Amino acid sequence: MALYLGLGKPFGMYCNPYITVPTSKELLRIADEFNEICNMPNFTGSRDGTSCYMKCPPNAGFYISIKKLSLIELLGVADANCCFTLTDAGAYNRGNYSSVFGDSSLGKAFRSGDLNVPPIRNIRGTSISIMLYFV
Numbered sequence: 001m002a003l004y005l006g007l008g009k010p011f012g013m014y015c016n017p018y019i020t021v022p023t024s025k026e027l028l029r030i031a032d033e034f035n036e037i038c039n040m041p042n043f044t045g046s047r048d049g050t051s052c053y054m055k056c057p058p059n060a061g062f063y064i065s066i067k068k069l070s071l072i073e074l075l076g077v078a079d080a081n082c083c084f085t086l087t088d089a090g091a092y093n094r095g096n097y098s099s100v101f102g103d104s105s106l107g108k109a110f111r112s113g114d115l116n117v118p119p120i121r122n123i124r125g126t127s128i129s130i131m132l133y134f135v
Contacts, residue, residue, distance in 0.1 A: 074088070
């Protein structure tokens with residue numbers, strides 16, 4: 001079974017199907033690509049997520065929505081070439097999107113420094129230093 005991205009071709013044709021946590025060097029390369037393609041310095045990824053509704057067995061411990069369905073959040077971060085660099089599945093939708101990210105394993109790893117994000121870097125061609133970030 002292939003994952004399709006709305007481009008009409010399987011996901012594996014565009015990107016590596018196995019995702020590992022990017023190293024600091026890879027994040028710097030991603031930031032350089034975003035700067036080159038989108039003119040966004042020190043930008044390391046575009047984050048998005050979606051809620052997946054599912055029917056869950058009784059007493060399973062999942063969050064139940066108003067619609068009496070269980071919700072689970074899928075989160076992903078993509079690089080400048082629209083390839084996933086980080087993914088997370090399993091945050092339960094109990095609040096707004098920012099709290100879902102903060103409570104997810106991806107958000108916790110970001111806050112604790114486990115994502116190898118270099119702390120600060122000069123904007124290319126200037127002496128201005130800013131943190132690397134993703135939105």
